[in-house]
Amino acid sequence: MKDYYSKFAHDYDEFGPIESYLGEEEVFFKELFDEHSVKTVLDCACGTGQHLFMFSRIGFQATGSDFSESMLEVAASHLAKHQLELPLRHADFRFLEQAHSETFDAIVCLSTSLPHLHSDEDLLTALTSMKNRLNPGGLLVLTQGTTPYTLSLPAIEVVVNREDFSRIFVKEHDDQFQTIHVLDLFHSPQRSENNQYDIVYRILLDEDYRRLLQQAGFEEVQIFGDYQRTPYEETSGRMIVVAR
Numbered sequence: 001m002k003d004y005y006s007k008f009a010h011d012y013d014e015f016g017p018i019e020s021y022l023g024e025e026e027v028f029f030k031e032l033f034d035e036h037s038v039k040t041v042l043d044c045a046c047g048t049g050q051h052l053f054m055f056s057r058i059g060f061q062a063t064g065s066d067f068s069e070s071m072l073e074v075a076a077s078h079l080a081k082h083q084l085e086l087p088l089r090h091a092d093f094r095f096l097e098q099a100h101s102e103t104f105d106a107i108v109c110l111s112t113s114l115p116h117l118h119s120d121e122d123l124l125t126a127l128t129s130m131k132n133r134l135n136p137g138g139l140l141v142l143t144q145g146t147t148p149y150t151l152s153l154p155a156i157e158v159v160v161n162r163e164d165f166s167r168i169f170v171k172e173h174d175d176q177f178q179t180i181h182v183l184d185l186f187h188s189p190q191r192s193e194n195n196q197y198d199i200v201y202r203i204l205l206d207e208d209y210r211r212l213l214q215q216a217g218f219e220e221v222q223i224f225g226d227y228q229r230t231p232y233e234e235t236s237g238r239m240i241v242v243a244r
């Protein structure tokens with residue numbers, strides 16, 4: 001499998017400072033995890049580690065893994081900067097057992113990470129691997145920004161607009177896949193550089209999650225449209241899937 005983040009990893013956090021942009025998610029996870037007595041959580045697509053930082057700050061014992069060695073390197077340096085020591089492992093989320101011998105009270109796979117897998121077979125392998133790393137009654141949380149509503153928005157989105165840097169998404173999709181062309185434009189005297197990263201997501205809708213999660217052996221699937229737990233509908237701006 002190709003690592004689409006090997007170069008992108010080093011600029012990924014131009015989205016914003018790691019400490020500041022997870023407010024709503026923090027309250028959502030704190031309440032959800034407390035309701036289910038979660039103590040240990042695996043972020044199996046931890047990227048640059050923003051959520052690991054958040055989980056540790058709100059009192060959970062976090063472990064991270066990711067397929068991208070570069071994302072893990074960036075995560076390790078962020079965590080070190082905050083004097084946070086926690087396990088970071090290289091793992092494809094289809095085969096979590098190869099890196100994690102222990103099981104967890106919760107597993108999360110956030111910010112449109114699972115849709116990097118494109119076939120039902122791979123998706124089912126990943127969800128089954130996640131289920132097998134959960135303690136009995138454990139929670140799986142998946143989040144994504146792709147919904148019928150967000151697919152209907154204009155194709156060009158300015159995501160970051162700073163004096164020295166702009167990040168623009170140019171999006172296209174058919175019935176099955178969405179491609180996001182990420183255009184990073186550095187325009188300061190110190191750094192003048194353009195980079196393009198093309199990420200292809202499988203479009204997974206609520207019925208896909210319900211079908212695949214049931215096949216993988218999950219129960220009690222709930223789907224929300226925001227972090228206040230409003231029930232998901234087609235006009236929702238995100239999809240948050242919680243399964244036991």
Ligand SMILES: C[S@@+](CC[C@H](N)C(=O)[O-])C[C@H]1O[C@@H](n2cnc3c(N)ncnc32)[C@H](O)[C@@H]1O
Binds near residue numbers: 044051066117
């Ligand atoms: C859009 S980023 C999201 C990262 C992070 N969860 C966040 O919220 O910023 C997607 C992440 O999924 C990881 N990823 C993609 N396919 C993977 C796989 N098969 N196994 C583990 N991680 C994978 C990528 O390396 C990348 O770090």
